Amino acid sequence: MSNTSKLFEIGKKVDPIMTKYLIEGASEDFKPILLHQIEAGGKRIRPAIVLLSCEAAGGNPEWAIWVAAALELIHNYTLLYDDIIDRGELRRGKKTTRAVYGDAMALLAGLHYREAINKLINRSPASYKLHELISQAIIELTEGERLDILFEQAGRTENYITEKRITTPSWSLYLDLIQKKTASLLIASARAGAIVADAPPEVEESFSKYGLNLGIAFQVIDDYLDLFGKEEKFGKEIGKDIKEHKLSNALILLALEELDYKNKEKLLSILRKESSAEEISEGIELIKSTKARERAINFAEERVKIAKTAINFLPDSNAKTLLNELADSVVKREV
Amino acid sequence: MSNTSKLFEIGKKVDPIMTKYLIEGASEDFKPILLHQIEAGGKRIRPAIVLLSCEAAGGNPEWAIWVAAALELIHNYTLLYDDIIDRGELRRGKKTTRAVYGDAMALLAGLHYREAINKLINRSPASYKLHELISQAIIELTEGERLDILFEQAGRTENYITEKRITTPSWSLYLDLIQKKTASLLIASARAGAIVADAPPEVEESFSKYGLNLGIAFQVIDDYLDLFGKEEKFGKEIGKDIKEHKLSNALILLALEELDYKNKEKLLSILRKESSAEEISEGIELIKSTKARERAINFAEERVKIAKTAINFLPDSNAKTLLNELADSVVKREV
Numbered sequence: 001m002s003n004t005s006k007l008f009e010i011g012k013k014v015d016p017i018m019t020k021y022l023i024e025g026a027s028e029d030f031k032p033i034l035l036h037q038i039e040a041g042g043k044r045i046r047p048a049i050v051l052l053s054c055e056a057a058g059g060n061p062e063w064a065i066w067v068a069a070a071l072e073l074i075h076n077y078t079l080l081y082d083d084i085i086d087r088g089e090l091r092r093g094k095k096t097t098r099a100v101y102g103d104a105m106a107l108l109a110g111l112h113y114r115e116a117i118n119k120l121i122n123r124s125p126a127s128y129k130l131h132e133l134i135s136q137a138i139i140e141l142t143e144g145e146r147l148d149i150l151f152e153q154a155g156r157t158e159n160y161i162t163e164k165r166i167t168t169p170s171w172s173l174y175l176d177l178i179q180k181k182t183a184s185l186l187i188a189s190a191r192a193g194a195i196v197a198d199a200p201p202e203v204e205e206s207f208s209k210y211g212l213n214l215g216i217a218f219q220v221i222d223d224y225l226d227l228f229g230k231e232e233k234f235g236k237e238i239g240k241d242i243k244e245h246k247l248s249n250a251l252i253l254l255a256l257e258e259l260d261y262k263n264k265e266k267l268l269s270i271l272r273k274e275s276s277a278e279e280i281s282e283g284i285e286l287i288k289s290t291k292a293r294e295r296a297i298n299f300a301e302e303r304v305k306i307a308k309t310a311i312n313f314l315p316d317s318n319a320k321t322l323l324n325e326l327a328d329s330v331v332k333r334e335v
Numbered sequence: 336m337s338n339t340s341k342l343f344e345i346g347k348k349v350d351p352i353m354t355k356y357l358i359e360g361a362s363e364d365f366k367p368i369l370l371h372q373i374e375a376g377g378k379r380i381r382p383a384i385v386l387l388s389c390e391a392a393g394g395n396p397e398w399a400i401w402v403a404a405a406l407e408l409i410h411n412y413t414l415l416y417d418d419i420i421d422r423g424e425l426r427r428g429k430k431t432t433r434a435v436y437g438d439a440m441a442l443l444a445g446l447h448y449r450e451a452i453n454k455l456i457n458r459s460p461a462s463y464k465l466h467e468l469i470s471q472a473i474i475e476l477t478e479g480e481r482l483d484i485l486f487e488q489a490g491r492t493e494n495y496i497t498e499k500r501i502t503t504p505s506w507s508l509y510l511d512l513i514q515k516k517t518a519s520l521l522i523a524s525a526r527a528g529a530i531v532a533d534a535p536p537e538v539e540e541s542f543s544k545y546g547l548n549l550g551i552a553f554q555v556i557d558d559y560l561d562l563f564g565k566e567e568k569f570g571k572e573i574g575k576d577i578k579e580h581k582l583s584n585a586l587i588l589l590a591l592e593e594l595d596y597k598n599k600e601k602l603l604s605i606l607r608k609e610s611s612a613e614e615i616s617e618g619i620e621l622i623k624s625t626k627a628r629e630r631a632i633n634f635a636e637e638r639v640k641i642a643k644t645a646i647n648f649l650p651d652s653n654a655k656t657l658l659n660e661l662a663d664s665v666v667k668r669e670v
Contacts, residue, residue: 025474029499030481081446085439102493104420104484107442111416111477114449115470122466131457131466135450139360142446146365149439158437164364 003325010051010322011044014069021069021116033109036097037076046071048326049189049214050196053207055319056311059197063125067192070120074134075185077113078141080106085145086244090237126195133195137188144181151177151248153271166247174253175216182222183215190214206310210323213307217300218330223250224296225333227284239280245271250299254292263289300331338660345386345657346379349404356404356451368444371432372411381406383661384524384549385531388542390654391646394532398460402527405455409469410520412448413476415441420480421579425572461530468530472523479516486512486583488606501582509588510551517557518550525549541645545658548642552635553665558585559631560668562619574615580606585634589627598624635666 018038023031047068054064082088083096084103090096098106121130149156150166166173190211194204226241226249241249252271256264263286270283287293307327314320353373358366382403389399417423418431419438425431433441456465484491485501501508525546529539561576561584576584587606591599598621605618622628642662649655 025471027478027481030478033495081442085442101495102491104491105481105493105495107416107420108477108481112474115474115477118453118466118470122463122470127463127466128457131453131462135453135457136360139447139450142443142450143362143365146362146440146443156437156439158440160368160436160440 003322004329007048007322007326007329008044011046011048011068011072013051014044014047014065014072017065017120018069018072021120022073022113024116024119026112030109030112033097033101033105034112036100037080037109037113038073040094040096041092042072042076044072045326046075046185046189049186049211049323050193052319052323052326053190053193053210054197055193056314056317056323057194057197057199057203057207059193059199061193061319064193064196066120066124067130067196068189070117070124070130070134071185071189071192073113073117073120074138074141074188077110077117078145078185080110080113082145084110085149124196126198129195130192133188133191137184140180140184144177144179144184147177148181148246148248152245153247153268154245154273169247169253171253174248174250177248178216178219178250179212182219183212186215186218187211203314206313209310210307210327213303213310214327214330217303217307217327220250220296220300220303221330221333223252224293224300227251227287228293239277239284242271242275242280242283247271250296251287251292254295255287255290258290258292259286297331304328304331338657339664342383342657342661342664343379346381346383346403346407348386349379349382349400349407352400352455353404353407356455357408357448359451359454361447365444365447368432368436368440369447371435372415372444372448373408375429375431376427377407377411379407380661381410381520381524384521384546384658385528387654387658387661388525388528388545389532390528391649391652391658392529392532392534392538392542394528394534396528396654399528399531401455401459402465402531403524405452405459405465405469406520406524406527408448408452408455409473409476409523412445412452413480413520415445415448417480419445420484459531461533464530465527468523468526472519475515475519479512479514479519482512483516483581483583487580488582488603489580489608504582504588506588509583509585512583513551513554513585514547517554518547521550521553522546538649541648544645545642545662548638548645549662549665552638552642552662555585555631555635555638556665556668558587559628559635562586562622563628574612574619577606577610577615577618582606585631586622586627589630590622590625593625593627594621632666639663639666 022034022038026034050064050068050071051061055061079091080097083091083098084106088096089099097109121127121134124130149161150164151169187208190207191204194207227239229238256267259267267283267286270279304327308324311320311323357369357373361369385399385403385406386396390396414426415432418426418433419441423431424434432444456462456469459465484496485499486504488502522543525542526539529542562574564573591602594602602618602621605614639662643659646655646658
């Protein structure tokens with residue numbers, strides 16, 4: 001078995017408990033709506049990190065199963081709402097919950113998800129601390145989503161959004177954004193494992209550093225794949241970020257640094273309008289003409305190194321090896 | 336000071352702590368969006384019930400302040416989402432959060448509300464039990480909202496909704512609906528006070544009964560006021576339920592029981608289409624021609640009696656007197 005599928009098998013362990021808590025207390029007619037999102041698949045990376053972090057920190061991963069299931073549900077909870085906000089029709093090649101059942105029902109499903117998460121956390125050892133941890137993470141995710149919307153260069157007409165729109169972002173603002181929208185949940189995952197293992201604060205901090213750098217690398221590679229991935233492998237439409245007017249893509253930002261005035265304006269104009277497939281390809285070609293791809297990959301590789309170094313002090317274990325391999329797999333998935 | 340304003344003063348005590356937890360961890364640009372909903376006013380009934388129940392059960396209400404604030408935030412959390420689902424523009428005479436900031440930002444605000452609630456509960460004594468209590472209540476509220484949508488006779492095109500629509504509801508199905516959409520949060524409020532007071536299970540059960548019957552009475556009177564209230568006093572548009580095609584109004588259901596075939600079909604047809612103000616008045620007249628008003632008020636008064644009887648065993652106290660008066664005020668607000 002490859003290590004990727006080994007990681008998937010570990011993360012998958014939460015599925016029965018996640019499903020059980022998700023449908024608990026729901027009416028028969030509501031259950032299909034609730035199950036739609038989690039049955040759409042996913043790599044189960046977050047629960048794998050929780051379980052492995054717990055074990056690598058010297059804890060018994062069996063005690064981390066509830067919070068691991070909660071972390072996977074939080075991820076799906078945010079996807080449900082992302083699709084409402086972005087009017088998403090497809091995800092992982094399947095119709096989204098809102099596309100099948102409508103926005104109102106998808107929204108209600110999200111409310112129910114949050115309570116399943118709450119019950120899972122309440123069931124966990126160290127529940128008090130875990131409640132604080134995940135509330136913090138969801139608050140950051142929410143702010144990340146707010147910033148992500150403001151990074152869009154067109155497509156929304158609300159006054160608040162057009163007034164606050166971020167049109168000339170710095171790299172550090174981008175890092176702030178992806179730390180919130182992506183890394184925060186990986187930080188919480190790694191940290192949750194350490195908390196259940198009752199690890200000392202400095203160990204928890206090291207896991208936090210692992211999650212942070214893993215999350216940043218993950219998002220930068222995701223941005224890469226959005227523009228240069230293979231559609232069938234990536235499971236998402238290529239150039240979706242351009243189509244959705246998102247300036248919050250590392251490669252677009254890096255390319256804009258390099259392009260001359262004329263080409264920079266051209267790329268920005270493609271982002272600002274409802275572009276055709278041809279224009280999107282043109283935008284991708286412009287990015288290709290710069291060193292953005294190389295720089296993004298170097299940046300992500302550097303972050304993976306930092307993530308691995310952060311947990312290097314741990315005694316050798318199977319779990320530690322898998323956490324290192326998980327970090328490596330983030331960058332490897334692009335080639 | 337009248338007892339209504341005394342109750343309001345008690346409920347208002349949570350405002351500073353509610354605001355503090357709500358904006359904690361939020362960026363400056365997000366705060367106005369978060370504050371909009373709670374600054375729109377409200378009678379603060381739920382926190383008043385929490386604080387009074389705690390005191391009437393022999394506890395110190397100072398210890399119930401966090402969960403009281405949480406209950407008021409839960410109420411506002413559901414209003415935020417109700418307005419998204421019903422495309423509401425006005426509430427309590429003010430523009431809704433979604434009307435000012437758009438659906439996407441209102442949705443993100445809701446996510447943040449839920450975490451403020453979580454932190455408030457975590458801060459409370461008996462937090463483990465309170466987490467379970469409020470998750471249960473929110474799950475019921477969500478199911479209540481789902482049923483409420485299915486009680487609508489027109490206005491939504493999603494397949495799921497048109498297929499599952501409830502066109503011939505029974506009174507018991509209506510009671511199930513309002514128990515979930517309205518009473519569940521009043522049950523949780525009364526129960527939360529008893530939990531913080533560390534009251535024995537049978538006392539908690541009595542408070543639950545108080546909340547249930549109060550909630551049912553409250554919703555039936557709300558349905559009455561929707562059709563026969565005075566706009567400026569009620570703070571809502573008259574006939575909104577008819578306009579929104581809602582068959583989930585006690586008075587409409589009671590009237591339908593009495594009307595002859597022709598008038599029954601007429602009232603239903605008004606509910607099923609986009610009706611003019613004139614047609615809405617015509618519908619109200621049809622309801623007026625039956626004994627629905629009288630029956631609804633009798634029903635609500637009966638429920639208020641049951642609510643008061645449920646807590647009658649408690650030793651006399653100022654808090655008990657106010658809980659009784661709060662119950663009475665629910666029916667009194669109609670005259």
